[in-house]
Amino acid sequence: MTTTNVKFLNKDKSTFFPVLRTRIEQYFQENAICKSGGSPMVGKAIFMLSLYLVPYILILTNLFPAWAMLILSGIMGIGIAGVGMSVMHDANHGSFSTSPWVNTLFSGSLYLLGGNVYNWKVQHNTLHHTYTNIDQLDSDITGKPFLRLCDQQRLQKMHRYQHIYAFLLYGLMTFSFLVKDFKQIGEFNRKSKSKLTKPFSSREILILLAGKLFYVVFVGVLPLALTDITFGQWALGFLLMNFVAGFVLSVIFQLAHIIEEVHSPIRNDQGNIENAWAIHQLESTANFAVSRPLSWFIGGLNYQIEHHLFPSIGHVHYPAIAPIVQATAQEFGLPYYQKTSLMDALGSHVNMLKNLGRPQAGQIVSAQRVVCVPQPVASSQEV
Template sequence: MTTTNVKFLNKDKSTFFPVLRTRIERYFQENEICKSGGSPMLGKAIFMLSLYLVPYVLILTNVFPAWAMLVMSGMMGIGIAGVGMSVMHDANHGSFSTSPWVNNLFSGSLYLLGGNVYNWKVQHNTLHHTYTNIDQLDSDITGKPFLRLCDQQRLHKMHRYQHLYAFVLYGLMTFSFLVKDFRQVGEFNRKAKQKLTKSFSAREIGILLVSKLMYVFFVCVLPLLMTDITFGQWAIGFLLMNFVAGFVLSVIFQLAHIIEEVHSPIRNDQGNIENAWAIHQLESTANFSGHWLMSWCIGGLNYQIEHHLFPSISHVHYPAIAPIVQETARQFGLPYYQKTSIFDALGSHINMLKKLGRHAEQTVTAQRVVCTPQPVISSSQPIG
């Protein structure tokens, strides 16, 4: 099946998204609110970056015992997750600030985490947000050899146990930054020939190489030069930092798309999706309720429906616009999937991993039953 020029076909001529977009625009105009994050985002950025960099600086002072440095490494992992969810995520979507240079500045915080801005924009902004949960197009579910994340993927015996070992693999997410970005240069350049993405220029490849070398110097060479820790102690701290960060980031992102209600659509014979893009986002994405502090810490990513429909709006506005999205979906008889808590979402994610690890025919049957769009909300409880 060709993946060139994949289109979303609004075969039912739905006016859902134009109506919703008008209502969202009216909300910002009537309340005279800017769609970007503004000063709340700046304060959060300072806090999250400090959570990552302050422990790092304290480690470099070399005045703490090894066990304390290990604790600080874990804190750095939490800081990495915080920066990833609450700072660079909005900045790379252009919603951190109304100023492009401010967005560019804070999107560069991804380099401090070992990632690459251009690669992220291709993988996340272009592929994931456009082709959410579509096999071979959404990099978040494709190319995971030990995980089966949609029913179109090949089933292996090991997948029977993926609900048990998946969370160990989730902890490896940020480790993969060091090598995955290089591998994906070729992958994304091939997709560029299919007109799905833009290819990496020589300049971007140069930035990729230099930024990786700088990250290695920052996270490996400097600590070993400026402290008396052994290489083994450094390796344990590095492993802990990345495992904490990868685990938190992966779990939060997975709860939005790999749960029982949402589905992975199948392209037609022409390689297109027979659905309007906005309705596809509703059917392949879910929210989960939580305390405002939790939502603040994870960058509003429990409001994934709002984020996928309006990625250029800062997450600080999601609690306010969520009722508008929910009510509009209800009026159009469309699904608005919402779990009652993070634990409810986590349980559903584990159940989905179990289903996807079963025999292919059983999984497809279960998936078809679960994923038939229903004009019902998974939970009547509001988020926040």
């Protein structure tokens, strides 16, 4: 199906989201709380950036043996994941602070990770958050040549083993930053013709080029110029850093959307989704392991339902508003998918990869595509 301007049709005239939005507004008004992250976010940003930059500075001192520098590179990978989930993510959603310039400042931390702010906002804020789990529109599940992440994608023989090799590919996520952004300029410009995205301007392309040059100097040129490590040692550290970061980031995002309960909806003949947008988010998203320690490190991304419904609210508020969202969903007879533990969610993700890697009941396998007849999931867990 071609990528056209997709509409969400509230065919049942559901009032779920207006009611929920009013209740969330009342919560913030009654408690006199600002919706942004506020001061807790600043402290967290300092910690996460330090987790990335302090090991980097220690490496540049050239005071450590090669094996210690390798460990520091691994710590930098954890820092990259922390900055990506707990700092850059909120800032690019405008929920880090009430001040636009503060959001802009901390959104720029993405350049330290090798990414590009404009491209990320198009891919994540526009495509992923609007068209969650919709094939050919959600960049998080589309365009993965070795993975089949929804029923509408072509089934290939290698997908039978994707539950095994997927986690190796997850570790390559941040490596793709260096080339993926250039590739997506053309992709997003094509989609702009259908008004799904805005095209890249010359200014944004220049910013992208400057950002990539900065990252190459920052992560490659300076360590090689200021220390006595060999290119092979640097390459090993670079690989470890990015693999740790990519693995953590990919797994966390996958556990919210690629598990057994969630849906990958099919567009109708007109290319639209016959569902209200907010209900679509409930059906295509899940929470997992909603514990405060984990939530603190991963930027509240285990409260993915709340994040998708209210991305402009700082993640520090998700634990408080989650009961409101859950109660309202249950009141309207809507799903609220949640895995009780990280291992439970991980196991469900592996099962989903297995299911998507093999023909299922109701599927017809052709040379070009798997045609799926939707089946109810017997093992779904609604809480």
